[in-house]
Amino acid sequence: MNGTEVRQRKPAADTKEQTQASRDVDPRLKHGIPMQVLRSLLLATWFNCCCVAILLTQLIGSPLYFIKKRYYYSWMASTKRSFGLVITALTEWGCPTYVRVSGDESIRGHIHIASDGRLKTTFPERLVMIANHQVYTDWIYLWWIAYANMMHGRIFIILKESLKYIPVIGQGMTFYGFIFMARKWLSDKPRLQHRLAKLKTQHRGSDSGSPKYDPMWLLIFPEGTNLSLNTKRRSDAYGAKNSFPPLQHQVLPRSTGLFFCLQQLRGTVDWVYDCTIGYEGPPRGSYADKYFTLRSTYVQGRPPTSVNMYWRRFAFADIPLDDQQEFDAWLRARWAEKDALLEQYFETGRFPSALAGSIEVGNGDATQSDAAKCGYVEAHVRLGHWTEVGRIFRVVFGLAFLCRVPKLTGLLNTCA
Secondary structure, three states: OOHHHOOOOOOOOOHHHHHHHHHHHOOOOOOOHHHHHHHHHHHHHHHHHHHHHHHHHHHHHOOHHHHOHHHHHHHHHHHHHHHHHHHHHHHHHHOOOEEEEEEOHHHOOOEEEOOOOOEEEOOOOEEEEEEOOOOOOHHHHHHHHHHHOOOOOOEEEEEEHHHHHOOOHHHHHHHHOOEEEOOOHHHHHHHHHHHHHHOOOOOOOOOOOOOOOOOEEEEEOOOOOOOOHHHHHHHHHHHHHOOOOOOOOOOOOOOHHHHHHHHHHEOOEOEEEEEEEEEOOOOOOOOHHHOOOHHHHHHOOOOOOOEEEEEEEEEHHHOOOOOHHHHHHHHHHHHHHHHHHHHHHHHHOOOOOOOOOOOEEOOOOHHHHHHHHOOOEEEEOOOOOHHHHHHHHHHHHHHHHHHHHHHHHHHHHHHO
16 A cells, blocks of 8 residues: 555545534433543542552662662563553443454564454564544553563653643653643754663663663654644644645644654664554544543443554664655655555444455354454453553562561560
8 A cells, every 4th residue: 555545535624524523323221320430530640649559669779770770671661560550440340342453465474363352463662553532432442552572661652741730640641741832843863862762771671682782662642732623733734735635534744853762762772663543433524532531431330332452563663763854755655555554444343454364263163263363352451460550560569568677576575
């Protein structure tokens, strides 16, 4: 598929049509107001307790930075794994979500169904991940992909600077090594360069036997914002001004930040993995952000009917990284292909798949086997086992226990 294969699109629905479509998708709330309040309290309590436990764990381990940085980065990676467990458990328990994964020939052999029916991926330990940005929950499902690859402690996300100031969560993301951008290139460039330099430094070594660089999944949304009526209008105006062909289901990607990242990481990473995300439910011509907010997904219990992903990968050696104009044209061509993929998804309810017959299936059921034969992996977002959540609290509980041991010993001595 290339940019010339993209068919002419129908114009997107206007505001009135989208509002009506939003009512038509699912006019009934799954939970009434009392249940929504209860869910809010339970989920917020769970999430906040986990975030506080993770931040305390990070603070406990922070002195390692001055002792040995290798230990410090390994410690922070373990706290990042904990947060991956938090959002996976939150999704499994609060809003069970069904995900359908497919892809082209480039990822053949990298997607599997485990014997317990869970998704398992075997992507490399170092990669740059790009994706279209539909709704605010995109990163949750992509972090779950990292969990399915046992890389949920080595994911790094580029995100807007305002998130850094969210109490507890913002401080935690700073410890994770996430990269915050103010969307002002003069100030963002040196900060980005500094963070990328750290991602090229050896601290722990790779599990794959390569001793040079640490595992790293760098997640970038080249669009810079999620798809909405306002962002689409601005994108269309920008495209018209620069004579770029319009996209129907996405906003135009911006190449500056991604181009700089790839240039800086060239020679240390071999692949760029591209994910096209589509949400089942919203009608064609509408925007998913009208239906799937954090509130509707987690509080009202209305997650997408399914989250659909189409994966591709591109070799660094095949990406034009010596000229930004060439790279910009390359990136827009990839987004035109993604737009064609989304068009096919809206027409058929499925992304295409070149993986028919190549997906390894464990001891799954007949439905999973049938899906695999067609080139799809279908699985729910879930943990391997509920006991994994114990890892979130083990340092805090362990320290609390150690602090009580002297008191307990003194009490026993007194009784004796």
